[in-house]
Amino acid sequence: MPLDRREFLKRAGLTAGALSLSTLLGRTAHAAEGLDRYFLHVYFEGGWDMLLGLDPRDPAAFPDADVPQTQIQPGYDRLPARFRRTPERFGGIELGPCVGELPRVLEHVAIVRGINMGTLTHEVGRRHFITGRTPSGLTARGDAVPTLAAAQIGARTQVPHLSHLVESYNVSQPAFAAALPVAAVGHLQYILQQSLGVPTGVPANVKGALGAYWAQRTGCEPGAGPSASRLADIYRENRARARDVVESTLYRQFQFESEDTAAVRAHYGITAATLETPLGRAALAAQALKTGLSRVVSVALASGLDTHDGGWANDQSERLDAGFTALARLIDDLANSEAPSGGRMLDKTTIVAFSEFGRTPRLNERGGRDHHLGNVALLAGAGIRGGIAVGQSSDVGMGPLPVDLATGLPADGGVTLSPEAVLTTALAGGGYDASALRSVPIGALLQG
Amino acid sequence: MTVEQLARSIPVVTDGLRWVEDFGDGPTDMLAVLAPTLGAPDYIRVTEENLEPTLIVAKFMADASHRICVQWVARDEALPAAERSLVTHGAAWQSQDPADVQANVRALLLRMFSRYVAPDDAAAVAPLAELFRTAAATAAPDRAAQDGWLAVCIALMTDPEFILY
Numbered sequence: 001m002p003l004d005r006r007e008f009l010k011r012a013g014l015t016a017g018a019l020s021l022s023t024l025l026g027r028t029a030h031a032a033e034g035l036d037r038y039f040l041h042v043y044f045e046g047g048w049d050m051l052l053g054l055d056p057r058d059p060a061a062f063p064d065a066d067v068p069q070t071q072i073q074p075g076y077d078r079l080p081a082r083f084r085r086t087p088e089r090f091g092g093i094e095l096g097p098c099v100g101e102l103p104r105v106l107e108h109v110a111i112v113r114g115i116n117m118g119t120l121t122h123e124v125g126r127r128h129f130i131t132g133r134t135p136s137g138l139t140a141r142g143d144a145v146p147t148l149a150a151a152q153i154g155a156r157t158q159v160p161h162l163s164h165l166v167e168s169y170n171v172s173q174p175a176f177a178a179a180l181p182v183a184a185v186g187h188l189q190y191i192l193q194q195s196l197g198v199p200t201g202v203p204a205n206v207k208g209a210l211g212a213y214w215a216q217r218t219g220c221e222p223g224a225g226p227s228a229s230r231l232a233d234i235y236r237e238n239r240a241r242a243r244d245v246v247e248s249t250l251y252r253q254f255q256f257e258s259e260d261t262a263a264v265r266a267h268y269g270i271t272a273a274t275l276e277t278p279l280g281r282a283a284l285a286a287q288a289l290k291t292g293l294s295r296v297v298s299v300a301l302a303s304g305l306d307t308h309d310g311g312w313a314n315d316q317s318e319r320l321d322a323g324f325t326a327l328a329r330l331i332d333d334l335a336n337s338e339a340p341s342g343g344r345m346l347d348k349t350t351i352v353a354f355s356e357f358g359r360t361p362r363l364n365e366r367g368g369r370d371h372h373l374g375n376v377a378l379l380a381g382a383g384i385r386g387g388i389a390v391g392q393s394s395d396v397g398m399g400p401l402p403v404d405l406a407t408g409l410p411a412d413g414g415v416t417l418s419p420e421a422v423l424t425t426a427l428a429g430g431g432y433d434a435s436a437l438r439s440v441p442i443g444a445l446l447q448g
Numbered sequence: 449m450t451v452e453q454l455a456r457s458i459p460v461v462t463d464g465l466r467w468v469e470d471f472g473d474g475p476t477d478m479l480a481v482l483a484p485t486l487g488a489p490d491y492i493r494v495t496e497e498n499l500e501p502t503l504i505v506a507k508f509m510a511d512a513s514h515r516i517c518v519q520w521v522a523r524d525e526a527l528p529a530a531e532r533s534l535v536t537h538g539a540a541w542q543s544q545d546p547a548d549v550q551a552n553v554r555a556l557l558l559r560m561f562s563r564y565v566a567p568d569d570a571a572a573v574a575p576l577a578e579l580f581r582t583a584a585a586t587a588a589p590d591r592a593a594q595d596g597w598l599a600v601c602i603a604l605m606t607d608p609e610f611i612l613y
Contacts, residue, residue, distance in 0.1 A: 159503065180503050183484035190482065191504050200514035205586035206599045213579045213603055232608035235501035239606060242507040 034154035036341050037382060037430050038289050038349040040330070041130070041146045041298040043166045044323050046305030047122065047371055048355040049098070049316050051075065053324065054376040055113045055358075055393055056087035056096035062395075071397040072361040078313045083321065093389045098317045100325030105332050107387045108346060110379045110445045112425075114391035114400040114410075115417045117357045120371040122306070125356030129377075130167055132423040132437040142436065143177075144168040145423050149350065150177035150296040152432050158245050159294045162188070164281055166298035175234050179298060185254075185275040185284050191242075192251035192293075214239075253291040256283060268329055278302060278326035286333045290345065301326045305355065312368040316359075327353055331380055346381050350430040352423065353378040361398040374400050377422045383429030383447050390444050391417050408444030417442070449611055450497050451488040455479050458512070458605075461560050462520050463533040467512040482508060501611065513605035521598045533559070535597055542593040544584055549577050553600065561609045576600050 051057060051074050059074040067073045076084060076097055083097040090103040093111060102109070117125050118134065127140040135141055143151075147170045150161035155176040161168070168179030182188045194200070252260045257272040265271070268283040275284075278301045288294040302323025307316040334346040341348075354377045359369035374393050380386065390408025392401045402414035405421075415421070420439035427434035428441040449457065458479075459466055467478045484490060486505055487498030524534035525541050535541050536555050538548030553573040554565045565572040584596035604610060 178500065178502075181485060181487070181498065182504070187482060187485040187504070190485075191507050194511070200511070201518040202514045202598065202602070203587070203591075203595060206583050206595050206602070209579055209583035209586065209595075209599045210602055212582065213575065213599070217575060229608075229612060231501055231612055235506060235608040235612065238501060238503040238506040239510065241503050242510055245503070245507070 034152050034156075035431060036339075036348060037149070037153055037295070037432070038345065039146055039149035039153070039296040039430070040285060040289065040349055040351045040381070041144075041166065041296075042285075042327055042330075042351065042353040042378075043126070043298065043300040043302075044305055044320070044353065044355040045126075045165075045300050045303040046307070046355070047125070047357050047359055048302070048305050048320055048376075049307075049312075049369060050096075050113075050358040050372075050374065050376050050393070050398065051361055052079075052083075052096045052098040052317055053320050054095065054099070054111050054378065055398070056094055057361075057395075058086055060086070067362055070395065072395070073363050075313070075363050078363075078367070079317045080314055083317045091387050093387070098321040098324070100321045100323070101328035102324045105328045105335070105380075108331055108335060108380045109386055110384050111389040112377045112379065112391050112417060112422050112442065112445070113389060114393045114403065115375040115377060115419065115422065116400040117373055117375045117419070120357065120373065122356050122371075125375075126167065127169075129354040129356065129419045129423070131169060132420045132439070140167070140169050142169070143171055143173050144179070144298075145352075145427065145437075146296045146298050147173050147177045147179065148436060149427070149430070149432055150179075153295045157292055157295050158241060158248070158250070159191075159288070161296040161298075162288050162294040163298040164188075164284060165300040165303070168298060175237065179296075185280055188284060188288075189251055189254050192245055192248070192254060194246040250291060250293055253287050253293075254284065256280070261287075267333055268326075278322045279329065282326035282330040282333075286330050286337075289334070289349065290337050292340065301330075301353075305359075307359070308364065308366065308368040308370055310367040312363075316369075327378075334381070349381040350384070350426050350432075351378075351380040352426045353380075354419070354422070358398070372398070374398050375419075377419075379422065379426055379429070379445060381430070383431065384426070385445055385447050388445065390442055403442075405440060406443045408442060415440075449613060450499065451479065451483045451486050454611065458516065462516055465516045465519055465523075467515045469515075478512070479508070501608070505611070506606075509606050509611060513602045517598050517601035517605065520601055521594050524597075525594065534601065535593075544581075544593060544596065546577065546581075549580050549596070552597075553577050553580070556600065556604060560604045561607070563609070576603060579603055 057074050062070055062072045085097050087094045087096050090106050119125050123138045124135050127135045130144045131140050131142045132145050133141045151173040159180050160176050161179045163179035163181045170178040264283050268279045270280050274280055281299050285297045285299040288297050302319050334349055337345040339345045339348050358372040358375045360372045391403050392410045394401050400416050401410045402416050404411035404414045420437050424434045424437045424439040425441040425445050429446055468475045489497050520534050524532050535552055537551035550573045553576045557563045557565050579599050580596035583599035584592040587595035
């Protein structure tokens with residue numbers, strides 16, 4: 001069955017777009033075959049609640065009566081009934097009540113706690129965790145880390161870097177490494193299929209004549225103004241790639257209502273009507289990586305986490321839980337999929353899950369949580385030790401504590417963790433060159 | 449150009465045409481639907497227009513040009529000479545006379561790229577004139593001119609000079 005166009009159109013345009021700000025000047029070089037790696041950047045939009053997720057506290061040890069001293073209020077008793085429980089320990093890692101199916105894949109996952117974001121502003125925190133550099137004001141500096149990864153992997157797929165609802169930046173990498181932003185799952189189906197599968201009425205002889213015309217006109221015309229620009233070269237390159245893409249049959253792998261994708265549907269529990277959900281986006285990301293469409297994917301698996309008000313109890317818990325379930329199924333999918341070059345996909349995929357910052361450990365007077373300087377992150381995949389948590393937040397106000405990078409344990413005279421350290425660790429684990437971030441990895445998280 | 453500029457430019461150069469699909473529930477402007485992915489800001493999460501000519505921009509222009517140019521050719525052929533906007537030179541719409549084709553290509557370069565080509569500058573129009581000839585030569589007997597102008601129209605709409613300035 002072809003794409004359900006009605007659904008596509010209904011959802012399309014209702015979601016915000018991703019942003020890619022490549023200046024793309026003076027860079028068209030195609031990288032030679034690079035790293036045999038994949039990169040997955042997962043964004044939880046709005047600022048996640050660490051106590052409900054990756055950095056919980058036992059309410060018995062942090063009762064409401066002590067909040068004036070501890071500034072920590074787990075608040076689990078205010079959650080919907082299905083989340084109203086104390087943190088559980090899985091292996092050596094304690095997790096909050098809203099982590100969905102994450103415990104199922106915890107053996108693959110490393111958690112980094114006690115990260116200092118140094119900002120309470122969404123754009124700054126987000127861009128810091130996307131680029132690994134402190135923004136200049138609100139303006140991102142440097143390339144997005146997924147763009148760095150795409151550049152080092154090389155232009156070996158039709159869409160080397162796909163971004164669904166996550167900002168991306170390319171200021172110094174080759175053009176192919178820039179993210180292709182899609183604002184809806186249905187839009188990717190649009191990209192992959194000629195005119196949504198509707199006959200265009202253009203006869204074959206016209207297409208043939210145009211093919212010959214374009215083949216002879218790969219460069220700019222002398223003195224032709226815009227045609228002579230670097231952007232024009234990039235446009236021509238993308239025009240040729242667009243033709244290649246539609247001539248493939250890859251779109252079938254993204255028609256989630258078709259027989260071809262029955263296993264994907266079953267694994268992610270999705271239908272054509274639930275594509276624009278965390279599970280639908282996770283399925284999109286997995287398919288992009290597994291089918292060879294993309295080697296680098298940025299995807300937002302949770303949104304609307306900026307819960308300052310009374311909606312916190314329901315909205316934060318449900319959205320966080322759904323995001324972690326989607327992430328868990330994605331990790332599980334990659335762990336059980338074979339890479340084209342052999343081995344498990346997960347072992348070749350670097351996964352970084354982040355939010356722009358955490359939320360205050362103390363509930364505000366409206367029953368919500370505000371922006372917090374501390375944060376957590378999740379790493380998994382290539383070269384990363386699983387089943388481990390490093391770093392720590394303090395028991396008063398959950399401030400970041402300095403850690404020994406070699407052990408990941410709190411240490412006087414240690415280092416306060418930053419997004420740079422987390423991203424450098426992710427890149428180092430995958431064998432990427434992380435020198436652009438000018439940081440050092442958290443050695444405790446690196447395999448071998 | 450921005451999505452807004454593109455949305456306004458296409459009807460201007462084609463005399464009112466846009467890429468519209470009807471999937472059974474009324475006409476849908478595809479440019480409006482795809483605007484977020486094409487780079488248009490929503491001023492909630494995205495406040496700055498992405499002007500990068502991404503793969504999806506190229507794909508959009510390819511699809512849009514196919515749909516719009518088919519309509520433009522069909523409509524133009526049926527109009528009186530004075531009301532045409534695609535084939536504006538020559539004794540007859542179906543003319544394949546090289547001089548008529550060159551004159552029309554010159555007019556279309558001016559219309560779509562704002563690029564003036566002097567009448568004696570045959571080199572500037574040669575590639576598109578050759579495209580017209582190739583498409584016309586391989587067309588069904590009664591569609592030579594239609595296919596020729598359809599090919600030229602698509603080539604112009606998908607040229608970087610149309611969307612960059």
